[in-house]
Amino acid sequence: MPSNLDQIAQSVYIPIILCYSPQFGSKTDPTQKHNSLKQSLSETLIPFYPLSGRIKDDFFIDCDNTGVEYVEAQAHAQLSEFLPVEPYSSTGTVKETLLAIQINFFDCGGMAIGINMSHKIADGSSLITFMNAWASKSRGDSKYLGPNFDIDSLFPPRDLSGFIPSAVLSKEKIVTRRFVFDKSKLKILKKSACSGAESIVKDPTRVEAVSAFIWSHFIEVANAKAKMDSKKLFAAVHAVNLRPKMNPPLSDHAFGNLWSFALANAIRKINEDYVKKLQDGDDYLNFLKRSKEQFSRGDLEFCNFSSWCRFPVYEVDYGWGKPVWVCTTAMPFKNVVILMSTRDGDGIDAWVNMVEDNMAMLEHDHKLLSLA
Known part of the structure; x- marks a missing residue:
C-alpha cells in the first residue's frame, strides 16, 4: 500500500537515459544483448512486483501483473540521436503504466536505455535502485540486495480527499x-x-x-x-x-x-x-x-x-561496461x-x-x- 508521501506525489514520470559506447559491446551480438536485457528485466520485476501493477483510486497498488511497457528500436542513426520513451498521451494525460522502458540499438554499435518510472510509486533514489538491480541481474551478479517496500508503516496512508494533486502539464511551451x-x-x-x-x-x-x-x-x-x-x-x-x-x-x-x-x-x-x-x-x-x-x-x-x-548513475553496468553519458x-x-x-x-x-x-x-x- 502506498505511503502518505506516495499519495501526495504528483502523477508524473521520472525520466533518465543511459548511453553506452559501441566499444563496450563490439563483440556482443545485438540479439544476445536483447535476450539478456529482457530476461534480466523479467527476473528483476519479481522483487519489484508493484511496478507491474496499476494504482487504483490513488490509495493502493493493484499488483495484477498487467506488466510494464517495454519497447526495442533499431535506430539507423548514431548514438547522439536517441529516442526517449514518451510517457504522456497525445491529449496530455499521464499513462497508467508505472514503468516504461525503451532500448535503442544504433548503427554505430552503441546503445541507449531510456526509462520512465511513475513518481506516484517512486522517487529518484528508487529509480536508481531499480536500475542497478536490473543491471546486476543482466551481468549475472546475484549479490545485489532487493528493495524494501515497507515504508507505509513509517508514513501511514491517510484520507486526503480533496487534496491529492494531479499532474498539471503546462499549457505554455x-x-x-x-x-x-x-x-x-x-x-x-x-x-x-x-x-x-x-x-x-x-x-x-x-x-x-x-x-x-x-x-x-x-x-x-x-x-x-x-x-x-x-x-x-x-x-x-x-x-x-x-x-x-x-x-x-x-x-x-x-x-x-x-x-x-x-x-x-x-x-x-x-x-x-x-x-x-x-x-x-x-x-x-x-x-x-x-x-x-x-x-x-x-x-x-x-x-x-x-x-x-x-546517485550512482555512472555505475549502471548491464554487462557491457559503464555508461559514457547519463x-x-x-x-x-x-x-x-x-x-x-x-x-x-x-x-x-x-x-x-x-x-x-x-x-x-x-x-x-x-x-x-x-x-x-
Whole structure:
C-alpha cells in the first residue's frame, strides 16, 4: 500500500537515459544483448512486483501483473540521436503504466536505455535502485540486495480527499536547456555564494552554489518579464532525500517516495526531528496546501530543484561496461531544474525546464554563459 508521501506525489514520470559506447559491446551480438536485457528485466520485476501493477483510486497498488511497457528500436542513426520513451498521451494525460522502458540499438554499435518510472510509486533514489538491480541481474551478479517496500508503516496512508494533486502539464511551451558547470566554474560559484554579507551558508556545497546561481537568474528573468511586480514572491525549493535523515537511517534500497520539499534556506534543517514531525503531524500537508493556494493566486512563483548528483548513475553496468553519458529529458513542467554529476564526478549538468520566452532571456544572460 502506498505511503502518505506516495499519495501526495504528483502523477508524473521520472525520466533518465543511459548511453553506452559501441566499444563496450563490439563483440556482443545485438540479439544476445536483447535476450539478456529482457530476461534480466523479467527476473528483476519479481522483487519489484508493484511496478507491474496499476494504482487504483490513488490509495493502493493493484499488483495484477498487467506488466510494464517495454519497447526495442533499431535506430539507423548514431548514438547522439536517441529516442526517449514518451510517457504522456497525445491529449496530455499521464499513462497508467508505472514503468516504461525503451532500448535503442544504433548503427554505430552503441546503445541507449531510456526509462520512465511513475513518481506516484517512486522517487529518484528508487529509480536508481531499480536500475542497478536490473543491471546486476543482466551481468549475472546475484549479490545485489532487493528493495524494501515497507515504508507505509513509517508514513501511514491517510484520507486526503480533496487534496491529492494531479499532474498539471503546462499549457505554455516549455523548452529544456542543459548548462554544464565544470570544476573550475563551481569553485568560482561557491566562493561567490558565500562572499555576500547576506549569505547564510558560509561553506556551500556545489549543489547549493549552482542552485543559488540559477535561482538568482530565474528571479531576474521573472522580474524583467513581470516589470518588477513587487507583490510576487519567489521561492526556491529543493527535494531532500529523507533516508539518511531518519533515526536510524534507512537503506538506499527503501523503495518509494522518501523525500520532502524544503525551502532553499532550510535544507540543512531537515533532520530526524523534522522527519518525526513529518510522520506525526500535519505541518507538511498544511505547508503544501498554503503553497498551492498562493501559487493558484499568482502570489508565489516556484523554482523547483532536484539533485541527482550523489546517485550512482555512472555505475549502471548491464554487462557491457559503464555508461559514457547519463542524462534526463525534457519535462512538460515549468521552472524545474534537475542537477546531475558529470561523468568525471567533478562538474554538474543542470537541466533547466522553463517557459520558452523566459528561457530565451536566460540563455542570453552573459554572466550565466560565462560560467556555464
